[in-house]
Amino acid sequence: MKKFLAQAYIWTLLLLLYAPIIIIMVFSFTESKVLGNWTGFSTKLYSNLFTVKESGTTFAVDTGELVVRSAPQGVSSSLFSAIENTLLIALVASIISTALGSVAAIGIFNLKGKKKQAMYFLNNIPMLNPDIITGISLFILFVAVGLTQGYATIILAHITFCTPYVVLCVMPKLIQMNPNTYEAALDLGATPLQAMWKVIVPHIRGGMVSGFLLSFTLSIDDFAVTLFTKGNEGLDTLSTYIYADARKGGLTPELRALSTIIFVIVLVSLTLINVYSIYSKRKNIKKQYWRYDKAS
Amino acid sequence: MKENCIIKIENICKNYDGVQVLDNINLEIQKGEFVTILGPSGCGKTTLLRILSGFVKADSGKIILEGEEISNVPPYKRNLNTVFQKYALFPHLDVYDNVAFGLKLKKMPVDEIDKKVSKALKMVTMSDYEDRDVNSLSGGQQQRVAIARALVNRPQILLLDEPLSALDLKMRKDMQLELKEMHKKLGITFIYVTHDQEEALTLSDTIVVMNYGKIQQIGTPTDIYNEPQNSFVADFIGESNILDATMVRDREVNFVGHTFECVDEGFGENVPVDVVIRPEDIYMTSKIESAQISAVVKSSIFKGVHYEMFVETENGYELMIQDYNSFEIGSEVGLIIKPCDIQVMRKERTCNEFEGEIVDSTTVEFLGAEFEIAETDLEPGTKVRVEIDFDKVDLLDDKDDGAFTGVVNFILYKGNHYHLTIINEDRECIYANTNDVWDKSDMVGVKILPQDIRIFKAEGDE
Numbered sequence: 001m002k003k004f005l006a007q008a009y010i011w012t013l014l015l016l017l018y019a020p021i022i023i024i025m026v027f028s029f030t031e032s033k034v035l036g037n038w039t040g041f042s043t044k045l046y047s048n049l050f051t052v053k054e055s056g057t058t059f060a061v062d063t064g065e066l067v068v069r070s071a072p073q074g075v076s077s078s079l080f081s082a083i084e085n086t087l088l089i090a091l092v093a094s095i096i097s098t099a100l101g102s103v104a105a106i107g108i109f110n111l112k113g114k115k116k117q118a119m120y121f122l123n124n125i126p127m128l129n130p131d132i133i134t135g136i137s138l139f140i141l142f143v144a145v146g147l148t149q150g151y152a153t154i155i156l157a158h159i160t161f162c163t164p165y166v167v168l169c170v171m172p173k174l175i176q177m178n179p180n181t182y183e184a185a186l187d188l189g190a191t192p193l194q195a196m197w198k199v200i201v202p203h204i205r206g207g208m209v210s211g212f213l214l215s216f217t218l219s220i221d222d223f224a225v226t227l228f229t230k231g232n233e234g235l236d237t238l239s240t241y242i243y244a245d246a247r248k249g250g251l252t253p254e255l256r257a258l259s260t261i262i263f264v265i266v267l268v269s270l271t272l273i274n275v276y277s278i279y280s281k282r283k284n285i286k287k288q289y290w291r292y293d294k295a296s
Numbered sequence: 297m298k299e300n301c302i303i304k305i306e307n308i309c310k311n312y313d314g315v316q317v318l319d320n321i322n323l324e325i326q327k328g329e330f331v332t333i334l335g336p337s338g339c340g341k342t343t344l345l346r347i348l349s350g351f352v353k354a355d356s357g358k359i360i361l362e363g364e365e366i367s368n369v370p371p372y373k374r375n376l377n378t379v380f381q382k383y384a385l386f387p388h389l390d391v392y393d394n395v396a397f398g399l400k401l402k403k404m405p406v407d408e409i410d411k412k413v414s415k416a417l418k419m420v421t422m423s424d425y426e427d428r429d430v431n432s433l434s435g436g437q438q439q440r441v442a443i444a445r446a447l448v449n450r451p452q453i454l455l456l457d458e459p460l461s462a463l464d465l466k467m468r469k470d471m472q473l474e475l476k477e478m479h480k481k482l483g484i485t486f487i488y489v490t491h492d493q494e495e496a497l498t499l500s501d502t503i504v505v506m507n508y509g510k511i512q513q514i515g516t517p518t519d520i521y522n523e524p525q526n527s528f529v530a531d532f533i534g535e536s537n538i539l540d541a542t543m544v545r546d547r548e549v550n551f552v553g554h555t556f557e558c559v560d561e562g563f564g565e566n567v568p569v570d571v572v573i574r575p576e577d578i579y580m581t582s583k584i585e586s587a588q589i590s591a592v593v594k595s596s597i598f599k600g601v602h603y604e605m606f607v608e609t610e611n612g613y614e615l616m617i618q619d620y621n622s623f624e625i626g627s628e629v630g631l632i633i634k635p636c637d638i639q640v641m642r643k644e645r646t647c648n649e650f651e652g653e654i655v656d657s658t659t660v661e662f663l664g665a666e667f668e669i670a671e672t673d674l675e676p677g678t679k680v681r682v683e684i685d686f687d688k689v690d691l692l693d694d695k696d697d698g699a700f701t702g703v704v705n706f707i708l709y710k711g712n713h714y715h716l717t718i719i720n721e722d723r724e725c726i727y728a729n730t731n732d733v734w735d736k737s738d739m740v741g742v743k744i745l746p747q748d749i750r751i752f753k754a755e756g757d758e
Contacts (some may be wrong), residue, residue: 180384183351186371187378188398188449195372198397202388 021263028256035251079252082241086220089151089237093158094215100159100217101166102208106200108167109174120171123164134161135228142229149231157229158219165218165288166211173207302327302485303348303453308357310343310509315723317343318354319509325453325487325502330479332488332496335506336532341489342457344506348487349378349455361452377446378455382462383438385430391417391441392426398449414683416448417441419478436467447478453485460495472498493533497521505529526644527715529571531708537578537615539711541571541640549640552711553611554589556633560640570641575604577637580629587630591615593623607631613711642731648684648726651754653677660751663724665700668746679754686715688748689728691740698741702726704734718742 023035028046032039108119126134138157149151181203185195201208223239230240245252303325310318317340325331333341336638346352348359350371359367366374377398385394397414399409417423420440430438439459446454456475460468476499479486490496495501497517505512505520505528513525524530527538541551543563549556551571563569584590591607594614602618607629609615623629652662654674659666662682674680695701702718705725709715716728718740726742734740 024481178380178382178384179384180380181386183349183371184378184380184384184386185397186351187349188445189372189401191372192303199386202386206387272753 013059017231021259025260025263028260031253033250033253035256044186045254046261049254049257049261060215078236079241079254079258082236082238083258084236085151085236087157089154090216090219093155093162093219094212096155097159097162097215098208098212101211102170102201102204104163105167105174105204105207106196109171123167126161126164127168129163131222131224135225138225139228149229150233150235153229153231153235154226157220158215158223161222162215162218164283165214166208169211169214170204170207171216173204177203298552300326302329302362304358305344305348306358306360306361308347308354309358310340310347310352310354318347321357321509321511323486323504323514324389325399325512325695328483328485330476330486330488330499330501331504332500332502333491333504333506334490334493334496334532335512336726337491339506340509341491342508345378345455345457345487346490348453349376350374372647375449375452376455377449377451378457379439379442379446379459381458383435383442385438385442387431389430389478391422391428391430391433394430395448412448413444416444419447419481420444420474430568435463436471439463439471443475443478443705447482447484448492451484453487456486456488459488461490461492468495472699475499497533505532507532521641522639523571524641526641527570527572527708528706530570530639530641535575535616535618537573537575537612537711538708539571539573541569543567543569543640544676545546547635549638552589552609552613552615556588558638558640559635561580561637563640563642568643568646570643572639572641573615573633573637575616576602577633578615578617579632579634580605580607580617580619580621581632582623582627582629584628584630587632589631591629591631593625593627593629595623596625611712614709615711617705645727647686648682648689650682650684650724650726652680652682652751654680654751658746660749663700663720663726664722667699667744667749669749669751670746672751674751675754683750683752683754684726684744684748686727686729687713688744689718689726690743690745691716691728691730691734692743693741695741698743700742702740702742704736704738704740707734707736 027038029043030038031042031044054245104123108116109125111119135157138153138160142149142153142156150257165201177200181199182195185199186192190198220238222237223243226237227240227243230236236244242255245255303326305325308318308321309316319340321340321344333344337339343352347354350366350369354367357367358365361374361376368636386397389397392413395413398411399412404412414426414704417426420443422437422444425433425437425441430441433441444458459475459559460471463471472495475486488496488499497520500517502514503517503520504514507528513520514530520529520533524536527566530536530538539551541549543560543566544550544555545565546561546563547558549558549560549569549571558571581587584615589609590632591609594606594608596603596605599618602620603622604618605617605623607615607617609631617631623708634744650662652660654676655661655666656670656676657671657673658668660669660672660680660682661667679743690698692698702720704716704720706717707714708717710729713729713731714734716730718726718728720726728742
């Protein structure tokens with residue numbers, strides 16, 4: 001009985017957690033415009049997703065909702081450009097954040113005592129700060145310095161909130177590092193720059209990769225900060241596009257297919273990462289067995 | 297002699313947060329020598345090594361490597377290589393690339409690197425391991441790779457920072473012999489830091505004993521063992537009986553209530569000294585009449601080669617003796633000590649001495665605390681010299697009862713009492729004799745009665 005309850009609890013919990021995404025996935029295979037209305041199985045939404053509507057491009061911008069909604073085939077090119085923008089911004093922002101965050105982590109790690117604690121604390125604040133406040137303050141800052149809002153400001157904003165996470169990912173790798181490793185490199189004739197490149201960077205690479213991935217997802221995911229920094233030139237990322245779209249009176253049906261694709265991509269990549277780490281652990285153990293075999 | 301000197305350390309001082317870690321170190325090391333810097337943890341030996349390798353900068357002083365001052369040369373430009381305590385191999389590189397690291401930085405041609413690396417790996421008997429991931433190696437194997445990685449660069453001096461301390465005993469003994477062998481073969485100067493006195497005695501041509509950031513003694517292993525210059529060295533190296541004694545006259549010294557013949561001269565007459573007698577140098581006999589002193593066996597433990605016994609003499613001194621024969625516990629034995637086995641040392645101090653200042657007619661301040669004293673007519677603010685006998689320093693369990701609190705830093709057993717070194721917050725020392733058993737790093741309250749504080753006006757303070 002006890003076991004049954006425990007099982008029931010965990011399955012209910014999982015069901016509640018995944019219910020929304022499952023509903024979206026199921027209804028991505030039907031053409032119905034309204035979510036929750038099953039009008040027969042179809043992969044139309046998926047094929048629509050990959051066909052840009054010929055004439056809708058200009059109309060979509062000019063007359064907005066009417067054209068998009070009445071279009072029988074394909075999605076508007078503004079959704080495409082939103083996807084493009086999202087990926088481009090995420091890529092640029094996470095690459096720069098990874099570089100900045102790694103260097104910052106090394107710097108903070110080498111500070112001593114109170115200074116180190118203070119810097120670590122300062123690094124943690126932006127992560128706890130509500131997005132909306134980060135967004136508003138960045139908006140005010142950009143206006144104050146007279147920066148035209150667009151790609152540049154979104155990327156700058158994303159770098160701002162991603163970098164602390166990179167620091168957080170890289171720091172444990174530095175703590176794990178044998179404190180003499182860097183000195184050993186200097187001792188063998190490496191200049192501080194060479195030692196950093198040849199010894200420290202390879203050592204913290206794992207942390208840098210997870211920092212990069214985290215930044216990438218955070219950037220794709222972000223809505224609040226982007227909304228305040230994207231300006232009013234019609235630049236949209238996926239999140240702001242969907243928000244605007246939903247406000248126009250209902251979600252474009254193709255977004256259900258898009259959500260499903262994104263979810264599947266994430267699921268597959270997570271599975272791959274996990275399988276890889278299990279595999280490499282096994283390989284390590286095998287290696288050790290091999291060592292004992294050879295020794296005996 | 298002078299031309300053979302490879303490295304010269306001149307007046308090196310180093311402070312960490314106001315704590316003097318190295319206090320005016322002077323040392324000259326000959327080419328091809330195997331020098332061991334030996335001392336307890338926190339004595340400054342590792343800091344000295346790190347100053348040599350360039351990771352730490354000395355506050356003052358000079359390091360001269362073959363006639364050239366290198367005090368301000370960064371580590372990567374010094375032709376010295378270090379073997380670290382925890383190996384510090386590069387985990388992302390395999391054995392070959394670890395060893396080749398230094399050579400690749402020098403942009404050496406590939407075939408030459410190949411040759412040198414395989415030669416170095418052969419020397420440490422790791423030839424078959426070139427492609428191995430360093431994390432898959434055992435501690436001993438990793439340390440061999442670390443040694444190969446350092447030696448392949450042909451350094452002028454190899455610095456070793458407790459390289460064997462992370463290995464188990466058997467492995468350590470094997471590696472000691474191998475290191476000694478390598479040193480002989482290569483002719484490179486080795487500077488080896490360790491806290492293991494046995495290791496130091498086994499390996500070195502010269503041992504430098506350090507404590508409290510100062511060099512206590514420099515000498516060959518036999519010198520250090522047989523003729524320790526002070527009680528710290530005697531206690532730290534091997535087992536020893538250290539006793540208070542009085543030099544009666546040349547070649548005669550009195551301790552445990554008996555005057556013994558010895559070989560030391562020039563101390564003066566009736567001068568208090570310390571004597572050191574190694575436990576294997578006391579001969580036990582059941583014929584009490586023919587012995588110098590008699591004692592009762594208190595305990596006896598079989599140690600494999602010998603028995604380790606504690607005996608108590610008539611006047612209540614406890615002595616440690618190592619003998620091949622076992623004597624029954626409780627039996628009376630005679631003891632004989634040969635003149636040449638008695639090592640007489642000048643006492644470093646005969647009482648506590650401090651610089652202090654008069655606060656008012658019944659209070660004096662020293663060691664960062666105020667003490668009550670017998671009434672004095674010296675003006676407040678007068679600088680004074682304060683003397684207190686060792687056995688007048690009271691140590692209290694309750695920290696609040698004392699004038700100040702200190703930590704027991706060093707314990708010396710003197711046969712019938714303990715001689716303790718107590719350190720206060722400012723790293724100043726006070727010495728106390730006591731019969732109570734304290735442990736190292738115990739916190740104690742220190743109390744001194746007013747009548748036991750002797751005060752002298754500081755000289756040259758007119």
